[in-house]
Amino acid sequence: MSDTVTPLGRNGMAARAAQDIPEGWYVNLGIGIPTLIADHVPPDREVVFHSENGILGVGPAPEPHKQNPWLVNASTQRISIRPGGSFVHHADSFAMVRGGHLDLCVLGGFQVAENGDLANWAQSATEVGKQIGGAMDLAVGARQVWVTMEHTTKQGQPRLLRRCSYPLTAPGCVTRVYTNLAVLEVTPRGFGVLDIIPGLAFDELQSRTEATLHRA
Amino acid sequence: MSDTVTPLGRNGMAARAAQDIPEGWYVNLGIGIPTLIADHVPPDREVVFHSENGILGVGPAPEPHKQNPWLVNASTQRISIRPGGSFVHHADSFAMVRGGHLDLCVLGGFQVAENGDLANWAQSATEVGKQIGGAMDLAVGARQVWVTMEHTTKQGQPRLLRRCSYPLTAPGCVTRVYTNLAVLEVTPRGFGVLDIIPGLAFDELQSRTEATLHRA
């Protein structure tokens, strides 16, 4: 990567994704970078955030003296609830997810394939760790599925692949990917590049990507 | 029937069934005679009545000046709700029924067969009228299914049969029948007579019954 290019940080990726969320959408934010997105949606733009543990209308983290121990999000961080927010039980909460009522979920990812396959819960079929949580339901149920992740692993291995090598979260579910280098959409002919960070050439992006990119 | 024998009336049948409902049971009462049962349970015996339209803890009909137009039972009669009662939606209401949480439902019947088959919603497969309501769910879901009905039709035809001729509500569901002449239980070898009105002989009861009766 050219020395002059600064990849986005975690908050930079979150802010870039937040920019694209329209007013009025019902949105679930996954653990990690996605959780940061809420803070980057301008307060005057009404977006209703859903949390798997039965909350619609999640608000920002409260100040320490206003914390409510009975109110946590899907990452078990203490949060607040907005006026108009509501509590439901877990089956009703996932009815919102699985019934197709969410406009969008934003998930973290290990790998995304050019056919929209997502892998984000385990690195092999045989490992003990199985961190499924609500990701499979969200990936299948939300109308749009966006993924935020580093464009490559820490070791420089590509995460945007022809086919995922890790166990799938859901096949063909991802509609858009926000990385530290680019915004890409999943199309019938593979990844289309919607946006690229300043100073990074298309070919440089391609060299960090296993799947073939095309200009959207 | 001997002249000295007085068959039970509607309230008599209801009272007889009420006598057998223990404290603490969750009970759904069908339209017609079953609805009358609630009034015959002594006030100091706590029985929780369920109504399909989302009420647990149905209370007696209110006095005219206390009527609440927003509170009706499954027969759309205005009712009251007891302290401890609750409202749920229709799917949650039938979750109580279908999930096996009711101790008892009492239904009206056209015909009951000695194998426990119940017919109570139509007289032929082809007629236009199809008055299913919640009866099929109740017949299948409640732990005990009691039927209250006249022992014979107005024309004197038996209603306790070897096999039902009308379309079934559910196969093999009835556990007990309260008629104007007797109380019968459904056993693996057919109807057992638990109780018979004073003055009526077993053979007289048998003569008004198509199925073979035995002494319980």
Added chain:
Amino acid sequence: MIDKFVRSMAEAMNGIKDGSTVLMAGFGEVGAPHALLDGLIEQGAGNLTIVVNSVGRVHKPGQPVQGVPRLIELGRVRKVITTFIRAGSIAGDAVRDGRMEAEAVPQGTLAERLRAAGAGVPAFFTPTGAGTLVAEGKEVRDYDGRACILERALHGDVALVEAWMADRWGNLTFRDSSRNFNPIMAMAGRLTIVQTHHVCDLGQLPANEIVTPGIFVDRVLHVAAGDPKLPA
């Protein structure tokens, strides 16, 4: 700003197409969105499939025909899916004369099919109806020694719902037994239209007491409809 309130019945009914499946909530008169149904009659969509608990009442001569029977009388209903239909009623006569189809379903199966539609369950097994006419043409399978039949989710293109209170996000509460089919039809409707007795400011409905969260609601019309009537 999210604001699901519409200002007129015309706006509430906008876009309902011929051939739609319409879910009509209520149990008897209680919780029934009569104003919206009048609006649908006025709006003109036809060839409808109406999902409603009961079309059982037999019409008394001299009384005005209203609600679903009126829609049937106008020839706008292709099919009803219902738990209770009676010979000699307006609906029964339409079925007898071949002017309308009727699918009779157990009430709990109806409720569960609606909830399934709202919850993303395309099909489920149930013992209700097994071994009866309701099972005809349906897959049968034993679970725990008991015959069960496969039932499908029941979506509405439109759901008509009556609420007691609503806010601009479309959060709803219901009064007493008027809750009945309203929350599950709200979930099952692709376009969920609500008539509400009362309007609340956002935040006025406690988060623990909202029964239908606004995510299931598209349009809300304020209609001070008064108390449900006793059946005529």
Added chain:
Amino acid sequence: MIDKFVRSMAEAMNGIKDGSTVLMAGFGEVGAPHALLDGLIEQGAGNLTIVVNSVGRVHKPGQPVQGVPRLIELGRVRKVITTFIRAGSIAGDAVRDGRMEAEAVPQGTLAERLRAAGAGVPAFFTPTGAGTLVAEGKEVRDYDGRACILERALHGDVALVEAWMADRWGNLTFRDSSRNFNPIMAMAGRLTIVQTHHVCDLGQLPANEIVTPGIFVDRVLHVAAGDPKLPA
């Protein structure tokens, strides 16, 4: 008089058998019936199948081992059914060493399976998990052009539930996000045992605000447990 309150933990735990499937509510620390789980540890039943959202936390040396990890450490758990298990945790080590089985399920499927058990649905189709490892060994069928897998209801012999308020009929309310798995596990349990922060007179909980009606509850123990802690 119906009175579901029990006076002691021993009474609450009475009769729980070896080999039981135990549903353990809560999401993180919130809504988790820790006192009842301590009671179960004390009670002694073993060879248990535990259904719980997460056994993910990695134990920090020097901190006491509590809750489900403690039950696992004691060798009392045959199997966990969970959405989140992490390598290096007490649960993960038990699985790695072959001392315990683990079934990993999607969280929405877990919730729906519990609700299905409570609602009398023996099995249902869902697109969640189709085309993944979760689908292994399960029947697949297309609905609306989408692959779906058949999932089974998940009953508990015992459900452990935490409520905010309860009355003697077993009616329950929950505080804020502590509702989570509690109502559906209450429905899915053959023996549902509740610990409640507060006790109400019958009639004190408004009929419209009761979240879990008493029909789903067998025993209630008053435990003033205090606020949920932050994760260690």
